[in-house]
Amino acid sequence: MQLSSIPINEPERLQAVKSYKLQKNQNDVNFNNITDLACSITQIPNALISIVEKDEVWFKSAKGMEICSSDRNLSFCSYAVASDKDVYIVENAKKDLKFINHPFVKDAEKPIVFYAGVCLKDKNDHKLGTLCVIDHKENTLNDEQIESLQLLSKQVVKLIELNKSNTKLKQTKRKLIKKNKMLKSFASQVAHDMKMPLANMILTTDILKSKYQKNIDDKGLSYLINIKDSSLSLSNYINNLLNYYENSSVDKKNVTSFSFNQLLEEVIDILNIKVNCTINIPEKDFDIVTNRAALELILLNLITNSLKYNDKPEIIIDIDLKTENENFNYVTVTDNGIGIPKEKQKKIFKLFSTVEETDRFGQKGHGIGLSTVKKLVTKLGGNISVKSAVGKGSCFSFSLKK
Structure with a gap:
């Protein structure tokens, strides 16, 4: 038919x-x-x-x-x-x-x-x-x-x-994921390949200063110091990039129960703070359950920024934890630093976005730390926001899904 x-x-x-x-x-x-x-x-x-x-x-x-x-x-x-x-x-x-x-x-x-x-x-x-x-x-x-x-x-x-x-x-998502993996692999490989030459440059400048200091005038020494400072800055930049690509991928199953205050004390020890600074941790300690390594990296970045972007004779950082909510823990990191202009507050969590040209130590920021923080907080099922006033300080608030 x-x-x-x-x-x-x-x-x-x-x-x-x-x-x-x-x-x-x-x-x-x-x-x-x-x-x-x-x-x-x-x-x-x-x-x-x-x-x-x-x-x-x-x-x-x-x-x-x-x-x-x-x-x-x-x-x-x-x-x-x-x-x-x-x-x-x-x-x-x-x-x-x-x-x-x-x-x-x-x-x-x-x-x-x-x-x-x-x-x-x-x-x-x-x-x-x-x-x-x-x-x-x-x-x-x-x-x-x-x-x-x-x-x-x-x-x-x-x-x-x-x-x-x-x-x-x-289909587009699959292609983007594939390209993103390739970019991460490329960035990681380049960063690793650059670390050894930079280490050699830093070591060589130290050897030159030590061995030939009598034969080099003040201008020559200043050049060596500039070479070392630039190498250290680039090395720090590379380490931050590696940190962003390698550590911002969080395994949600890799969670443990641990003391929040103990983690804070370990972070403060790692920072080895040399300036006049008071860090107030929560009066009452709580055990929380989350990815410990991820939270440590979040706190390291936020506290480091509070130290670097501060022009006060005494740096004051207040850290608080709220656990009353049924679904989330809430953490705040508040400082008395230089603050963030309102027009820049929406951009600070983007990769390579910076607030100031240099920090209190004269070092230029790379705009990687806060983008890493946002990525980690999101991976942990939470959100992050900032409230800030220029000259008065900033308060970063983020949530962690229980």
Whole structure:
């Protein structure tokens, strides 16, 4: 049995069907909801969402019928797609000369007697398939029911187009993840390769100063000092980059219970503070459960910034922990430093963004620390924010998911 005709734009129509890359399954609740509604609105027991391909018609959703696909030459939906009309109705196939000898009408245990298909037309007027209702007896639809089916068919097309967009987004995401991994690997490799030459430069300048100091004038010594300072600055920059790429990936399963105050004391010891500074830790200690290494790196960066970007004779840093919330721990790090201008507060968590040209020690910041902090806090299921006033200080607040 052959179709009486095929659409005039069949090559373009088939290309359009192929471009949507729909999966051949019937487990999408969004499509199934539409066939449920179609049956409910028309009071007809069977509804299908069909996709008409070159040789096959397959069904994205099937309500009331256990069917996955059909030969295109036998499918009523093929007639609907080939028709000049957008709504194709056969009220009684047993009396229709086109279908009277059709195997689905003549020989089937449950014959198709009534068929109403609304074409699924995309934005380019390509008929992708149909939303159809099927009965095993003669039936009719009123104008309101037909209009409702047309509205539902538009929703089907929107779902198909949304599926295409989501597929593209997933593909783009996979490509970005792959490129990101390549960039991380490249940055890490370059950083590692640069560390040894820099170490040699620093060591060489120290040897030159020690061994040939009597033969070098003050200007020459200043050059050596500049070389060493620049090398140390670049080495610090590289270490921060490695820190950003290697340590900002947090294993959420690698969590332990530990004393918050003890961690703070260890961080303060690591910093080996040489300036006049008072750090106030919480009066009451709490055990918290999170990734200890990640929290240590967060606190190291925040306290270091409070030390570096401070112009007061005595640096004061207050650290507080709130554990009352059922889902989150909240940590604040407050200082009396130089503060952050309001227009820069939104940018400070971006990679390579800096507030000042140099810190209190004359060193130029690289804008990596706070971006690492934000990345780590996000990985730990929390958020970070800052409140600051120029000349008065800053308060960084972040949450950690329990």
